[in-house]
Amino acid sequence: MFNTFLVPVALDHTETLARKLDVARQLCGPEGRIIAVSVFEDIPTYVAEYALVRPDRKRWSQK
Structure with a gap:
């Protein structure tokens, strides 16, 4: 068997x-x-004021 597994997790596909x-x-x-x-991309500053960001994602980006 294997020793280490990297499991990709998409936070918008938790099912x-x-x-x-x-x-x-x-x-x-x-x-x-x-x-x-998991990978979380910051919203580029040139579109940040127009983007709708879920409140929980704002919290994640501030960590």
Whole structure:
């Protein structure tokens, strides 16, 4: 089995997350680890004043 799995996580597609993690758990060895990876892009400043941003995403971008 494998030791490390990188699982891509799209925060706007959380319905697939459980299945991805189940597959990673099945393929992962007993000492293995699973790392969830997500990418969050900042809104370019030239469109920021026109963009509608969900409140939870504003919070994430401030961290």
